[in-house]
Amino acid sequence: MEFVIEPKPPFDFQKMMQRLTVTGKTHVLKLNEQFTEYEKIIRIEEIPCYVKVVSSGTVTNPILNCKAIPLIGRVSEEAVKKKIQQLFSTEVDLSPLYNHFEEHEKLVGVLQRFEGLKLLTDTDLFESIVKIIIGQQVNLTFAGTLTERLIELAGDKVEVEGSTFQVFPTPNSVAKLEYEDLRELQFSQRKAEYIIDLAKLIAGGNLDLESLWSISDEEVLQALLPIRGIGKWTIECLLIFGMGRTDVLPAADIGLRNAIRQVWKLDEQPSEEEVRMLAQDWTPWRTYITYYLWESLNQTPVVVDHT
Structure with missing residues (x-):
């Protein structure tokens, strides 16, 4: 089966794929050199399926061309589409996040750097x-x-x-x-x-x-x-x-605390309680702000020529 998904923009497929190579999470999937194609065997309703997702759009007008082949049994196109939407967070609209924090002294730079980077969740x-x-x-x-x-x-x-x-x-x-x-x-x-x-x-x-x-x-x-x-x-x-939940704050996480120390230019790493205080106005986007702060530590290279 083949179908098209149009994610809610901005949606940077290349940044999402490139992040997998930076974090080493490529054991059971295949990516092309341009970070525009994703292939993996995914279980959908207990049926193993070969899934290929190809990005043919832009960050502001994203298009995903999807192909799925059940390896045994049958699975509906609706179930496959729902799974891919979940995996790639296609239905998450990040524009309210960017709009709300566009004048935030500390976060605006981080959010601009990773604009369009959505969660690519694990397949099960x-x-x-x-x-x-x-x-x-x-x-x-x-x-x-x-x-x-x-x-x-x-x-x-x-x-x-x-x-x-x-x-x-x-x-x-x-x-x-x-x-x-x-x-x-x-x-x-x-x-x-x-x-x-x-x-x-x-x-x-x-x-x-x-x-x-x-x-x-x-x-x-x-x-x-x-x-x-x-x-x-x-x-x-x-x-x-x-699960791709959008409002989770792992306040005790050392990586998050290190990132906050760096971005906020603090003398010491903040405590878990200080992180919770600092993040009071992050709801309902605590996951994505955390995610981008983590990424700021990884120094993820920026893919060019993709807008």
Whole structure:
């Protein structure tokens, strides 16, 4: 099936794709050199589908040409379209954010620099939460290495359109692993336990991640906090990078606090409480302001010739 999606502008597809290369999150997807094409195997209604998204528009007049091929079974075009809209945050209108803060002394520069950069969320919540757990207390490079090793160990490989794609493992496949299987890949004992035990909860029917879509941020927190290895920061990152929620403030995050210190030119890193005070007027855009502040630390290169 093929169809067109017109995201709400501004929408900078190239910046979104380029960010994936900066953060090393390209293990199970393919991008072209111009950052205008995205290909990945995505599960939609439990059906694995090859999805290709090509940007043919501009930042102010964005157009996404989409193609999907179910690898088994059937899936509706409506379901595929809804999934792609969710993944690429196409229906999020950022213009009110930019308009509201266009005269903000500290934020205007950051918002202008990353204008059109929307959240590209993970394709399923299990993939998202596992990658967040892997990233706890390690640098991006090593987290990427561990993620790649897990995919090699427990994921599948499929051939589509003449290319080989790796597929992120399912909860069922991870639940069959032993802790030692991950320890041999340089996972810590705790992370091995957290990831495999989480997979067993899902595979055994004791945790339904899909049910989280219909509840509030606070309810998601309360649902996941009792699970070993999943703290508040992990859940806040899941809300942002897994679910695309737009008003999440991970005030304790060291990266956010470092970015605020830099942008506000503070002598010391602000405390969690000071971040909350500072961010009182960020609602309902706390996620995106946090996201852009994080990006300001990464010094993401700017793609040119795309307006």
